[in-house]
Amino acid sequence: MLGSGKGSNLDSIARAISSGDLLADVQLVVSDSPSAGILDVSRKWGLPSITIPASRFKTRLEPEIEEELACSLKAAGVEIVVLAGYMRMLKSPMLDAFPRAIVNIHPSLLPAFPGVDAWRQALLAGVAVTGCTVHWVDGGMDTGSVIAQREVAILDSDTPETLHARIQEAEHQLYPQVLNSLRALQ
Secondary structure, eight states, rough: ESSSSSOHEEEEHHHHHTTTTSSOOOOEEESTTTTTHHHHHHHHHTTTTEEOOOSSSSSSHHHHHOOOOOOHHHHHSSEEEESSSSOOOOOOOHHHHHHTTTEESSSSSSSSSOSSSSSHHHHHHHHHHHEEEEOOOOSSSOOEEEEEEEEEEOTTTTTHHHHHHHHHHHHHHHHHHHHHHHHOOO
């Protein structure tokens, strides 16, 4: 699992594994930020984790760092790469190493509102419904084929924070379900 943030999706996936609702193993947790909460969540669940070297780019890794990342994941026995709040785009080293085996969860009903702060984009656009999407990762920003989506209604009283929290609740239900179905296909 790759993440840059607080790790709430890792926590929900680990809970689903622990309860037997998700038949999977987390082989390795990787973060591009040594202070990311996902590393604390990894420790809480006793999962192996590493931090990849800093990149000079904000939205992607240098090819050599991404190549090292792919090698680390392969060495750990990873079959499906799960992105959860990972804030860098993956390019050819990872896409070539894990063809059609990288999934991401995004806080909107793609193709609407790709990129950062999708819940804020939805509020500003005045739409009545948003949600979350699990999709295959390709070379674009949130452009891969949709696997599954879950809708979340936007309430008149919503703030960016309350909407984001409700979308994350939907993510925490949807992601383990989708990962279970992907595992069944292998």
